Structure formats: C-alpha cells, structure tokens
Amino acid sequence: MTFLKMPNYDIFIEEDGLSHLAKHIKEVYQFDDLFVITDQNVFDLYNEKLIQALIGYKLSFVILPPGEKSKSLDTYHQAIQTLIEKGIKRNHLILAFGGGVIGDLAGFIASTLYRGISYIQIPTTLLAQVDSSIGGKVGIDLKEGKNLIGSFYDPKFVFIDPSFLKTLSKREYNNGLAEMIKAGLIGDKKLYSYLLEHDKVTVTEITEAIQVKRNVVLIDPYDKKERMYLNFGHTFGHAIEKKHHYETYLHGEAISYGMLIALQIGIQIGETKEELYQEVKKLLLDRELVKEPLLEMDEYRDEIIHDKKNLADGLHFIIVTKPGDVKTHKLKELDIL
Ligand SMILES: NC(=O)c1ccc[n+]([C@@H]2O[C@H](COP(=O)([O-])OP(=O)(O)OC[C@H]3O[C@@H](n4cnc5c(N)ncnc54)[C@H](O)[C@@H]3O)[C@@H](O)[C@H]2O)c1
Structure with missing residues (x-):
C-alpha cells in the first residue's frame, strides 16, 4: 500500500485494497452507521463489493443519477432530505463513493449539513483518483456556471483502489x-x-x-x-x-x-x-x-x-x-x- 500524508488527512493507494477499507474507517470513526452517497452506475457495479468489505457496518445508500446534472442545488437538497430520513446525525460518517461529481457533491453536503459532518473520499474514476478527490475543494454547479457554490473541506481520508478503473469506459x-x-x-x-x-x-x-x-x-x-x-x-x-x-x-x-x-x-x-x-x-x-x-x-x-x-x-x-x-x-x- 502507498500512503501519502496531507496536513489533515491521509491518502491510501492500493490495488485491490477494498478489503482494508474497514480497518481505515475504524481508525477515524467509532460508530456502526455509514452513509454512502453514490451514483446509479457505481452502485450497480460495486454495491455488493462495498457491502462485503464493510460487513458489520450498517450501510445506508443515497443513490443519485450519474452525470454532472447531479451536482446541482436540487440534488443537494434531495440527497440531504434522504440522509435525514435515513437518520444521519452530526457525528456520523459519509462515504463519497464515485467519480468527481459524487466527490464534489457529497463533500459539499458533508461540509454544510449540520455545519459539518466527517466524510471520506472513495474515488472510482481516474480523474477523481488523481485530481478531484485531492485538495479539499468541494461544491456544486448553478445554472449560471460550474462550481459556483462550494467550500474547502478536507475528508478524514482518501481511499484509492485502481481496480475500480477496470470498468471505466x-x-x-x-x-x-x-x-x-x-x-x-x-x-x-x-x-x-x-x-x-x-x-x-x-x-x-x-x-x-x-x-x-x-x-x-x-x-x-x-x-x-x-x-x-x-x-x-x-x-x-x-x-x-x-x-x-x-x-x-x-x-x-x-x-x-x-x-x-x-x-x-x-x-x-x-x-x-x-x-x-x-x-x-x-x-x-x-x-x-x-x-x-x-x-x-x-x-x-x-x-x-x-x-x-x-x-x-x-x-x-x-x-x-x-x-x-x-x-x-x-x-x-x-x-x-
Ligand atoms: N474538486 C476538485 O478539485 C475537482 C477537480 C477536478 C474535477 N472536479 C469535478 O469532477 C467532476 C468530474 O468527475 P468525473 O470525470 O469523475 O465524472 P463523473 O463523476 O460524472 O463520472 C464519470 C462517469 O463514470 C461513471 N463511473 C464512475 N466510476 C466508475 C467505475 N469505476 N466504472 C464505471 N463507471 C464509473 C459515473 O457513473 C459517470 O457516468 C466535475 O464535476 C468536475 O467539476 C473537481
């Protein structure tokens, strides 16, 4: 496993490393509830593997339509409503599980819901692994332009498994x-x-x-x-x-x-x-x-x-x-x- 340190969080990079995810979560989080924000494509491809890797945790999924359109105020609001319905509390943990769209949106939800909830980045596209999951910039688009609302909000850690890239077009x-x-x-x-x-x-x-x-x-x-x-x-x-x-x-x-x-x-x-x-x-x-x-x-x-x-x-x-x-x-x- 390769490991890089940022001032406030670590970046773990490991091929086929999903089986180690639970161990990393345990190091930063003491509860059993995990709230996974993902898109439909990533959910269909990887929900079973994620559930398998996180046996013992209670997973709640928020599944969004794939694509840039989900980085919107409407989706932000709907996703937050779903999280609240599913019982998210301020000391729970969000998993941003997907490409850059999910990382930016879920990170922004984490930075604003209850004035800030912990989250981790699990980027599944190459662009998200080398770029959008690194650096703490999160946000959403407005019809007036891209990334117009956002913040700087560091995750607890970034977990990169290049084996996710096998299913990318x-x-x-x-x-x-x-x-x-x-x-x-x-x-x-x-x-x-x-x-x-x-x-x-x-x-x-x-x-x-x-x-x-x-x-x-x-x-x-x-x-x-x-x-x-x-x-x-x-x-x-x-x-x-x-x-x-x-x-x-x-x-x-x-x-x-x-x-x-x-x-x-x-x-x-x-x-x-x-x-x-x-x-x-x-x-x-x-x-x-x-x-x-x-x-x-x-x-x-x-x-x-x-x-x-x-x-x-x-x-x-x-x-x-x-x-x-x-x-x-x-x-x-x-x-x-
Ligand atoms: N925060 C930052 O610093 C930063 C930097 C660069 C880009 N971004 C943002 O990133 C976004 C683009 O990210 P993206 O290119 O990852 O797009 P994306 O999240 O839309 O993902 C692209 C497509 O790949 C699918 N997908 C994701 N993982 C997959 C997998 N493992 N196998 C098969 N399909 C998979 C998705 O469902 C989607 O259809 C933009 O909104 C951009 O603004 C942010």
Whole structure:
C-alpha cells in the first residue's frame, strides 16, 4: 500500500485494497452507521463489493443519477432530505463513493449539513483518483456556471483502489489520463515520459500524479496563488466546455485542446519549443483526447474575453517551458485579440 500524508488527512493507494477499507474507517470513526452517497452506475457495479468489505457496518445508500446534472442545488437538497430520513446525525460518517461529481457533491453536503459532518473520499474514476478527490475543494454547479457554490473541506481520508478503473469506459479512462499528462507536464518529467509510452497506469503513476497536485496544494491550500499552476490548459479548456454547454467535450478532452493552445502561446512568446508541442499533440491524438482539425483559440475568444474578471489585470497564464517546468505569463487582452 502507498500512503501519502496531507496536513489533515491521509491518502491510501492500493490495488485491490477494498478489503482494508474497514480497518481505515475504524481508525477515524467509532460508530456502526455509514452513509454512502453514490451514483446509479457505481452502485450497480460495486454495491455488493462495498457491502462485503464493510460487513458489520450498517450501510445506508443515497443513490443519485450519474452525470454532472447531479451536482446541482436540487440534488443537494434531495440527497440531504434522504440522509435525514435515513437518520444521519452530526457525528456520523459519509462515504463519497464515485467519480468527481459524487466527490464534489457529497463533500459539499458533508461540509454544510449540520455545519459539518466527517466524510471520506472513495474515488472510482481516474480523474477523481488523481485530481478531484485531492485538495479539499468541494461544491456544486448553478445554472449560471460550474462550481459556483462550494467550500474547502478536507475528508478524514482518501481511499484509492485502481481496480475500480477496470470498468471505466475507454473515454472516461482517457479523460483521467489528460489530467495526468497535465500533471507530468507541469511537475513530473518522469511521469510525462511514462505517459508518452503507455496508455494504462498503475499505482506508481497515480501516486506520482497525486504528488504533483499535493505539492502545489500544500503550498497554497486555499487557491490564492501557486494552485494556478494546476490550471495549465484550463483557461481555454473551460472556455471550450462552456461554449459547448459542458456536453460535447469531457473535461479532459477540453483541457487537452487547451494544453495545445497554451503550448502554442508558449512558442509565440519564445518559452516553449515546437518539438514539445508536436510531441504532446501526437500523444493527445493517440489517446483520442483531441481530433484534427484541432479547436483553435479564435473560436473561443468571446468566452475568454467575456470573463472580465480574469482580464481586469491581465490573465495569469501558465506556460510549460519544458516537461516538468512551468512559469506564469501575464496575458493581456491584446494578446488574444
Ligand atoms: N474538486 C476538485 O478539485 C475537482 C477537480 C477536478 C474535477 N472536479 C469535478 O469532477 C467532476 C468530474 O468527475 P468525473 O470525470 O469523475 O465524472 P463523473 O463523476 O460524472 O463520472 C464519470 C462517469 O463514470 C461513471 N463511473 C464512475 N466510476 C466508475 C467505475 N469505476 N466504472 C464505471 N463507471 C464509473 C459515473 O457513473 C459517470 O457516468 C466535475 O464535476 C468536475 O467539476 C473537481
């Protein structure tokens, strides 16, 4: 088992580790009632395994429809009503069992119900294992935009078992690979080199990707400054997701186009080499994260310029100079007009 320490919680990473979950829960929680928030897909695939791993506990399930639409105020309210009906008390424990949608929503419920209940993250998608379950950001979407309501709320621990990834569709798997490629590019040359050659990851690479995020989060827990490095490719990625109403492209696909645009800007300002752009482009094409013809910055100017908040004093843009090395560049409105 691999084990990483955050200031307030541990991250356990173990292939086929589900049989050890009960032991970890015992270390942080003294009661028998567990409240599992999950989605229908994860429930159908894994409820028996979870029940088996947690024999002796009394499990209550809140099962939500899969997909981003569940990260809403309505679902938040309905899930809380169900939890209360099922008898949740302030000193009980919530298990966020699913992808990033469940992790963000269940974490936000935990941070607000009764002014805060303990919870643990059991991420079941690659994206959730390497990204959304780490760093304590939880929240929900509004119709006005994504992640507009939320908080920073640490779990008791994060429990990562890569064997959950065996049932992920190739598209969802690759969606997580995109965040790992980003992690390699911004902070781990060795991870990036591995991902150039392999389309499957193991505990080792999942741990390396988490380490990149962890290092940044430790310096900047409340997203004031250094966490912005994690946003490599995200300025354009978010614009792409928004323009297509979060439907056409998965997050990893949108940021893949975004990373290529960011590398092109790096070339324009003399910080990034053309060879790196070509190498990353080939990798993202091979992993079916982008398709030719590539999406161009021109098509998304309105979405970016519309975000006046970002442009008020220039956009702090992340440039990769070479794999593992980043710097910020202040992109002025003129640069993208
Ligand atoms: N909090 C953060 O720091 C942070 C960071 C990045 C992303 N996010 C959020 O994460 C969300 C996206 O997460 P996601 O990509 O995991 O999406 P998701 O939770 O919607 O999961 C994707 C799909 O995979 C299914 N699934 C989950 N586990 C499975 C498994 N083991 N086998 C088969 N199918 C499985 C789900 O039912 C769903 O249909 C977004 O809402 C995003 O805003 C949060």
